[in-house]
Amino acid sequence: MTLKYLRNKVVEVEPRPDGNLTVSWRLTDDLLKAEVQLIVQPPELEIIKTEARLERYPPRSCREASERIKRVEGISIGSGLRKILAGLLGGADGCSILMDAVLECSNAVILHFTRPGIEAGENITDPDEKLAATREGIKSNPRLIRSCISFQDDSPIMKGLNL
Amino acid sequence: MISFQRSQVVGAEFLDDNTIRFNGIQEDHIYGMEISLEVRIDDGKIMKIHGNMKRYTNFVCPRAVSVLQTAVGLSFRESGWDKQVMREIGRKGCEHFAEIVIECGRCLDSAVLSRDLARALKDNPGLNQEEYLSSRQR
Numbered sequence: 290m291t292l293k294y295l296r297n298k299v300v301e302v303e304p305r306p307d308g309n310l311t312v313s314w315r316l317t318d319d320l321l322k323a324e325v326q327l328i329v330q331p332p333e334l335e336i337i338k339t340e341a342r343l344e345r346y347p348p349r350s351c352r353e354a355s356e357r358i359k360r361v362e363g364i365s366i367g368s369g370l371r372k373i374l375a376g377l378l379g380g381a382d383g384c385s386i387l388m389d390a391v392l393e394c395s396n397a398v399i400l401h402f403t404r405p406g407i408e409a410g411e412n413i414t415d416p417d418e419k420l421a422a423t424r425e426g427i428k429s430n431p432r433l434i435r436s437c438i439s440f441q442d443d444s445p446i447m448k449g450l451n452l
Numbered sequence: 453m454i455s456f457q458r459s460q461v462v463g464a465e466f467l468d469d470n471t472i473r474f475n476g477i478q479e480d481h482i483y484g485m486e487i488s489l490e491v492r493i494d495d496g497k498i499m500k501i502h503g504n505m506k507r508y509t510n511f512v513c514p515r516a517v518s519v520l521q522t523a524v525g526l527s528f529r530e531s532g533w534d535k536q537v538m539r540e541i542g543r544k545g546c547e548h549f550a551e552i553v554i555e556c557g558r559c560l561d562s563a564v565l566s567r568d569l570a571r572a573l574k575d576n577p578g579l580n581q582e583e584y585l586s587s588r589q590r
Binding site for chain 2: 290291292293295297298299300301302304318319320389393397398400403404407410423435437439441445446
């Protein structure tokens with residue numbers, strides 16, 4: 290059976306020589322072509338520069354995307370971001386495509402920082418040591434607690450941790 | 453050099469006039485997952501779902517596959533559906549499965565519109581596509 294609709298999305302994080310991160314987000318489907326680029330400055334993860342371009346047939350509410358994206362310059366990736374973005378890009382006349390793009394870029398930045406720790410854990414072959422390392426990771430990153438099935442109270446990983 | 457990259461691909465098959473099957477794939481440097489779900493177009497309800505977890509980070513993650521069944525009956529047309537998916541499929545199961553389901557939900561209206569535009573173009577190859585899409589109040 291042929292497809293009547295296909296969507297491709299890519300988000301990528303690339304460290305720059307100046308220490309900042311370039312985050313590129315692209316979406317293409319049968320009706321829309323969209324690109325967002327953010328420059329993010331560690332350690333505060335402040336969004337210091339933005340660009341957006343929506344082509345093909347963007348929804349009416351997104352036709353001023355290249356100006357609207359500028360509203361997020363100066364905000365930082367961290368807790369409360371979803372609420373801040375809802376105020377800046379969401380609402381009845383908002384552009385949900387831009388809001389989703391910035392949230393997905395922010396998530397990619399977090400995963401950029403997460404990846405080295407996960408790769409280090411792959412070098413541990415002993416299952417008990419691996420479990421202990423995972424538990425230490427949870428203690429140092431409490432936002433993981435109850436964030437998914439692995440870190441719910443009844444998970445074997447959480448047994449005895451009393452977090 | 454790229455330090456993190458994620459790709460999402462969602463394809464839509466129309467099984468009949470009122471049923472779409474979405475096939476969603478998410479691959480990134482850390483995780484690899486797939487979801488297939490069938491949606492009733494008129495009310496946006498998920499009728500069937502299954503998932504495949506290919507790459508994950510710990511031995512508990514695959515338990516999230518069975519949690520996917522709680523999505524059956526959920527509607528992509530209900531207010532706050534995306535938050536409900538993240539709560540029921542993400543928090544109680546796997547956040548990355550939830551991300552694929554949410555992307556499929558976001559594609560529902562565009563997929564239907566895309567099908568309808570293709571049909572309209574078949575009937576009228578000279579159709580003004582922009583006007584047609586504007587008339588559908590996007």
